[in-house]
Amino acid sequence: MIWNWQQADWPKLTFDAAAIEPLEKQFLLRSGEFIGAYRHIRPDERDMLRIELISDEALKTSEIEGEMLNRDSLQSSLRNQFGLGIDDQHIPPRERGIAELMVDLYQGFANPLSDEALFAWHRMVMAGERRIETIGAYRAHSDPMQVISGSIGRPKIHFEAPPSKQIPTEMERFIAWFNRTASDGDAPLSPLIRSGMAHIYFESIHPFEDGNGRIGRALSEKALAQSLGQPSLISLAFTIERNRKRYYDMLEASNKGTEITDWLVYFAQTVLEAQQTTMRRVNFYIAKAHFYGRLGGQLNGRQSKAIARMFREGINGFKGGLSAENYISITKASRATATRDLHELVEIGGLTRTGERRYTRYHLNIDADSEEVGSR
Template sequence: MLTNGRRDLVDIGRYRTHEDPIQIVSGTRMDKKTVHYEAPPSNSMTHEMKAFNDWFNQQHANGMSTSSLLAKSGIAHFYFLAIHPFEDGNGRIARATLEKSLSISLGRPALISLSQMIQSNKKAYYESLGEHNMKLDLTEWLLCFGQTVIDAQNNTLQIIECLIQKAKFFDRFATLINERQTTVLRRIFREGHHGFKGGLSAENYTRIAKTSASTATRDLKDLVDKNLLFKTGELKSTRYYINLEEGN
């Protein structure tokens, strides 16, 4: 499903079969490249994946468990990536595997977006993986992974809080704002708890509301006067932010 329709892949919906080795290398010259890791050859994928599945099922045989859920999911993620069984999509499936592992151990869905957190810290994530490619001690990897889970959990709580704030905000102020203002405020909330990077500018308001600069100025002043937005800076540096304290 992940690679359906791809014409650049030989093996879709099955383990890789190509003879070329899967390597993580550095250096551009063929005679100067350094191989940091080489995955098992394609002809061993059935054997490697059977071992992985047997291990995964054995580790999760007792269902709910909190004693080592982070260790199990972190190792499962690393183990799957080490095998690299498919031509493409291994990272996405590995991230789904770790969320599956967490959900089994918790006995309920793990309502955290680990993929989003990993993507937002991609450099550190790949560096941590790379540092453990050639050794069996995964302690540092598991510490890094555990912090990623904690960060993802905190991010989820912030997302939920932002949704609650949004609902309260519009319940309270929907009748005080016009259609243009509603469109822009909803767009700001869509950015999530981080909001617009650098704040909302009058230019952004004009573009989102599809209105003139003079109308945008009046609308923004009205929102500030009603304490729905607060502003910082002056002239071209002026930026606007939702006043969530007032919205609560």
């Protein structure tokens, strides 16, 4: 098998720019819409949304690689690092490390790329790791760097990266390309093309013993943020994880040659989907503010507690809607009181009601540009 890095024209990656152009226009339009909508959120709510978006990205980029993290510990670490309060709970190394990566990406997106920056990211991603030899440096082992599936007797090689001895040279060229193609570089590329190319180019080199996927996705988000002049906050890993097989299939299909139009179209469409997901969440927060502005003074303590719990469920809300039993569990109210409270919430327009008798369910009555908001 001949891999892309073994081609005569490597690392020159070719593509049909016309196929990406309409997607680039959509990306820039939606980016403007996001920036405008984000500014309408109260500063305290904006901090909460930022923590939620970044923690979801950290969780999902780890989950793509089969690593399950603790959300509460991760969010505590993010709040600490953003100066939003000191949480004294013990935070495990993995959660602390990926949080450090996401904060560094958020705050330092404009910084040029360097070996040292990548090594620092690798130490963050590998925090608490004991299985690999080299952390905070490029791989140096003599064994082939292969992505393999199947049984020991019948392995399937999905990809083989350049040998370790070539990595310093490959990464010197990659870093130079990344910095040169930034919006203020000598050869700027459009946002989606640069972000997609950065990912497939980096993954093809696979410079570290482990953590390449997480760092590669961070590089894609860095490229997008540099093009916008601010952190993108898009749900890229969140979107990729929802169809992880498609992601790996496209990576595999794109590592055998240097023509990458199909990969760039796939990646651009994924970014646009990620933007939509983020916008739904921004709209949800705006709708939440409108909800409390409209009804906040009319809610009793039990109702306020239940409504706050429903909002904490986020866009998806309670699966199937809030039941009377849910309300009783949240508020510790009697069934008669719960029935009266829920009836009042419907009367004042706080909740909508569906179903009858034991199938009765309640949903947040909010105005947001998403059918998903509070409706599941």
